[in-house]
Amino acid sequence: MIVLGRRIQMEQRMAVPKSAVVIVPVVSVIAALVVGGVFLALTGHPPVRTYLDLLDNGYTSFYGITDTLGLATPLICTGLAAAFAFRMNLYSIGQEGQMYLGMIGGAWAGIVLADSLPPLIAVPSVLLFGALAGAAWIAVPAFLRARLGTSEIVSTLLLNYVALNLVNYFIFGSQGFFRDPTTSFPQGRAVADSARLSPLSFFTEKSTNTYPTFFVAVLLAVMLFWFMRVSNYGYETAVYADSPNTARYAGMSSAWLQSSVLLVSGALAGVGGAMYVVGPAGKVDPGLLQVGLGYAGIVVAALARYNFLAVVLAAVLFAGLRTGGNALQVSNDPVPIAIAVVLQGAVLLFALGGELFRRNKVTLVRVQKATT
């Protein structure tokens, strides 16, 4: 491409400068805001005012931030799930479906087991069964990948649609186990009270949408971060991710590494679905199908560069854009939700595009005619 007699030239950097790690994401977010601002201005909304509203509704007001943390809770789990698989170059995009299965598995445990259990055990068992159900949902793609080399991208994606229809069938399509028997209105059967947590009030009288599971999700992120750094399992996956030939040379089993990583990834997404059960929903709730937290987990993982601790931050950032955007919709000067979605898309696009600048030195060179 030639602009004003200059050509853009890229050269790979030998070493990524430290400053680029900070500057590139910051510039990416600013660039995304500028692009979003253009859209806002074109649709007749004052950009700065709208951004301040978004900031307030998404992050800085009491209800804003508590809504955001509540939404971020399952998102951290799906983000961890995506990051865990992607680090091993396994591109599972089945977090959405595994999360639904986690909701179903968690609700099952909450209905069947929790009645006879004290909350201290009931809640963890719901999370555990959510994890198992999520892992079960990825078991077939994991086996196909490890044994036959089938692309996990396609198989996990297709199972998302199966999971979606499974939830719809349980609630709308049948009078089955998960359907509330006490009413003809199609909704999920409530889990036992012992399997539910109350929302946090953060030392106020107010009721929020943040549940203690938020801290469980953060703890999961910290534990994963630590475990993958110090354990032999973390070491072997890191070797495999860096160079499968080296892993083979060292006698590591690629089938075991691939399948176990995928199963853990499924379990993490499943926990996210179960957290929805012990938290806001208390049942199999088709409302989860509307939010797309599984796919958003992929975005979060990418923003976090697959770093488990950064996943927490990225999930909160992303959730805030969503809650803030929702709030703008019902403000005095309603901003269409589509604009908030444009903003999310722009953040991701610029963050990933920024990678180009991190890896390459970009310069403008005067174009000279070749002399012969």
Added chain:
Amino acid sequence: MVTSASTQHDAGAALALAARAVTKRFPGVVANDQVNFDLARGEVHTLLGENGAGKSTLASVLCGLYRPEAGQVVRDGKEIRLNSPRDGLAHGIAMVHQHFRLVDRFTVAENVVLGHKSLSFVLATAEIEAKVAAITEEFGLPLDPRAVVGELSAGERQRVEIVKALYQGAEILLLDEPTALLAPPEVEKLFSTVRAMTHVGKSVVFVSHKLGEVVDISDRITVMRGGRVTGSVRRGEADVRRLAELMVGREINIVPRRAKSQVGDVLLSASQVHLERDGAAMLTDINLEVRGGEIVGVAGVAGNGQRDLAEVIAGLRTPQQGNVTVCGTPTAGHGARGARRAGLAYVPEDRLGTGLAPSMSIRDNLLLTRERNFLVDRKSALHEAETFIKQLEIKTPGPLTPTRKLSGGNAQKVLLARELFAVSGARVLVVCSPTRGLDVGAVETVHALLDEARDAGKAILLVSEDLDEVMTLADRVMVLYRGRITLEQSGLDTNVDRVGRAMAGIAT
């Protein structure tokens, strides 16, 4: 500054290409520091130097792949600006890289026209093939234009690259380490092609670190070290020893190393090993024994089963028939970990992609072939890394540096140290092409390490495509040809000619 002899030399001759005070920097290193170089029409001019001396960088500047920070490239007396290899081609300059840039699934002719700008929408296949055939005929590059590149040997692929350059009208050809993958007879063939080219007025820049062979082919040799030109000699003035000193910057001595003490017990043996892959026999009836305190060399041209042999012994492949025994323990079918537990260490040919995890630190790479517990003991590995760095003079900012940032020689030191001085104390070592791509200084170090390990009583199987290396180190020599051992001799009375012919598959 050294005023190279070449600047005086070119006064009369027609100058095809020159570099004037070219400087090219990479982060942390000046790869070319005010380098002057010139090439007369019809000349073979060799750039000689160790790895990292800056010769490939200079060649890349000359062909347009890199843009220098300072200095000029002069073609036929006029300064030219090259922004890409395509610009280089427009000036008739082409480079054949060490790692070929061909599409395996395309035919020779298709590869040759790949990237050519003026292609018609429908390929005029017959016309292209005829033109390719004419070039192969003229320059002595036997090739079938219709052969699929994926099925060709390394030497044939190189010919495709050369034909491609000639097809695109190259008048100046830069060959980067062209003999690295070739057997002795193929090197001869390459040389006659080079002569055919200079005969019709084309010029060749030969980039190499192999002293011996460049003396035969070059009209001039320019030696580089540390990004600068250290000297330049003309045909007839070349003295191998003097060139080596210019390269390394000090005196060197290449002497054969042989076992100094009596050999011990058989520590490694393979009997009647037969390996098939995808229905094709890769190894047939392999029998070998290596005793403690000796180095057995396996010579052969690349692709004759060396890698399969090493991998069978290392437990990475299970042979269909036959036994492998390490220190008395049968290991075939017990995997890489089984072979290691029995006392085997393995240095694969591919250092950075197989022997080491390239993005991981030196410390973490030392853990690779250790027995590891549930939690990894990085502390002792760190200590070990520091010891190795000190003892073996590994040049690196520290033990946490990723191995891909090390030079080839230093990466090899890390790999060798890990395998030689394993905590478990392996007594059998399989090494594949341990000095491939290393500079003279590093080659010396690696050979000394292997020699020491032999003296320490280890049994070493040295699989190498570099015949000189095998002759320098091995107490016994075998030749692997098409998956069979076709020749076996003691190193002391080895007839190099016979080995060379066995490598080329000529019956003796």
